Amino acid sequence: MPKIKVHICSVCRRTVPYGMSSYRSPQRLKRSSGTDGTVLHRCTCADHSDSQCYNFCNARRDEGGKMYRPGHWPWLDSYREGRSCIRYRCGLTNTIQDVLNQRPGWVEVKDDGDWDFNWCDVGWLRENFDHSYMEEHVRICHFRNHYELTRKNLMVKNLKRYRKTLEREAGRLEAAKCDFFPCTFVLPSEYHIFVEEFKRSPGSTWIMKPVARSQGKGIFLFRKLKDIIDWKKDGSRSEEQKDEAQVESYVAQRYIENPYLIAVQKTAPDYDPEKGCKWQMQQLRQYLTAKHGFETVQTLFKEIDNIFIRSLLSVQKTIINDKHCFELYGYDILLDQDLKP
Template sequence: MRWSPAAGSMSRGKVATNRNPYGYQRQKEREPRSCIRYKCGLLNTIADVLRQRPGWTEVKEDGEWDFYWCDVGWLRENFDHIYMEEHVRICHFRNHYEVARSQGKGIFLFRKLKDIIDWRKDGGRSDEQRDEIPVENYVAQRYIENPYLIGGRKFDLRVYVLVTSYTPLRAWLYRDGFARFSNTRFTLSSIDDQYIHLTNVAIQKTAPDYDPEKGCKWMIQQLRQYLTAKHGPVAVETLFQNIDNIFIKSLQSVQKIIINDKHCFELYGYDILLDEDLKPWLLEVNASPSLTASSQEDYDLKCRLLEDTLHVVDMEGRLTGKERRVGGFDLMWNDGPVSRDDGQLDGISSGNLMANTHLGERRPVLTACSPYHCLGAHLLTHPLHPQAASMTERRT
């Protein structure tokens, strides 16, 4: 019998006959569990959520575990060399990969192909020096020159999709998300100013006039309310249906590439840009979205997101498998489209059932003591909201 200390479980090879690697009889996958042993390779919001989850116990580095929120480095080094029992879960699929850096690093704009040729010269380095530089992959994208602006500022959306299986495809859409605004008014006159063109919080918070108390984010409920007030419910419903299609088509495009494994799940962070015609554009899909909070509101959102992720993964075995909603997650695809329970007809595509998605919709239960639920008043007094300007004029 061979053991892998890094994984805390038995490596692939001989199967033990006297004791399994988790120290108890093998249980059915859906059988309830009262004690979950977990490991966490990150020190941000997910560590807090796991630590506070009832019945979950953190294990030491070489301890045996049932659930592991690992980093990509551990995954690549260990996944193919360990044995995992039926109930064990891990937060990435085995051939998880990323083709770009995160937090806006390495992104630059250019107008002509000549600019790329000049950039490839590496600042006049010699051929020998260039040969020593590691080769990196870059993705070239056409810049959207007509982004939708609010208050003269560019923004994009961060939306979360949880995939618990690729074969068959089973995907959940989170109701909450946020819009990330640039700190500087939009213009095409300067393509080198990252504070204008990149909305990543990691970049915007370094702007000289950045206010950490106000931040540069709207909850996605605020954005949907703003767009509905300005363009009407029909146009906004069409917009969000098109965004739903982006989620499904993008997952289907890699469905035959990702190696499905019943032990794995993946929480994706989608970055979507709207243009002035309310057309959504997919910028990128983050397989390791940032879980570090930039404000108390952001921390609260990510805590709810991660708690609900754990509810869907269901290590405790409490779900029946027939749920269409778990916490803030709605099952939008289960080897096919999932329609809403109420059977409500889609007024835009007549005769079709509405998809079981509620991105950015207001929650039905409001509590006055919760700042998260007081979005209406917060949005109305936000300096970018059109009604806020008229209210200010009336006061003066």
């Protein structure tokens, strides 16, 4: 391997070809050695005023003048790993920020272009991802088209398509492993199909959920069509009238009327909506095992694992695979009284 001379800014930690060091005064460069004996020159400045450090941070050359792109120098990655901190950016004020603040060796930065790990919201991703160059080592907490699984209407579309593919290629028995989500329609686009299903079981409870909201916002239950008149698809209206009367897309799902309950019902007179608690998974597992037995609970958690796996497989070919991206998904699992998730 040729001896490659670079210098590294002690603040932004990015490398600049040694030949570009003329804009620095010699006394501000410190000579050191990499793990493989490569000569490194480290800039000891403590400010970001020098734009050339950023302009040339990704242009690396060996002594023969050949340019290398990030990721082609694995030995330099090990040098980066030896630095004293990991720079993170967190665009949310929540538990994630508290956890990152408490991690030894993790330092928060505010600059959009000066991080190794970015916990951002989807708005930041949408506005910045396509316009940002990311070095080999950086990580960001969303896939570019994460919404294929996180938006309710797209999730249902992908699950239905995946189930049909399984039935065609592997048979009905394998496709039945996808029968973990209720009968679902997207309104107003599937309103007329929904009405046909609704009339087959009068008196049933349905739940309406906005496709792009979270944390329970906008959700309501209904048993009568008049409660969702705003989502009625009317083919007699003109395009202009449709635009004026356009409503937010919702999914309508048949509600599980016999959910598995522990301790108290929300309709009980002593229920306090201001008081709540969460069990750790181990606590829930112990409770269920004591009440239903080890084998039953083992089967339950295998079925829950199946939900995770099948939902991810349904978008495997759709999600844009980028090595810089990862995603932490949260699942809401509702059990019926027979412990079916």
